[in-house]
Amino acid sequence: MQGAGLQAAGTLLAAQVTYMQSIAQTTAQTTYQGLSPDSFSGLALGDTVSVNGWVFPQNGILDPAVGPPMVVAQTVSLHPGGMF
Numbered sequence: 001m002q003g004a005g006l007q008a009a010g011t012l013l014a015a016q017v018t019y020m021q022s023i024a025q026t027t028a029q030t031t032y033q034g035l036s037p038d039s040f041s042g043l044a045l046g047d048t049v050s051v052n053g054w055v056f057p058q059n060g061i062l063d064p065a066v067g068p069p070m071v072v073a074q075t076v077s078l079h080p081g082g083m084f
Helices: none
Strands: 006-008 011-013 023-025 031-033 048-056 070-079
Touching: none
Parallel strands: 023 070, 031 070
Antiparallel strands: 006 011, 048 070
């Protein structure tokens, strides 16, 4: 049965998650939720900041060996305590 995750012969397989560094850029059109673009001093240990936007790979290749991708932020949101 397909659709509820990766399955093979009735066994649920875990998808591999790869973390890579990225560069986030903001523009005059970026909106901020829960924080100010002028000061990030309100961030506390354990807080999470999420970025919603468009990803542009380095030289057209999404590979950490080539370089980190660029995220152009449409929205930057603060999630106190790491909660989404």
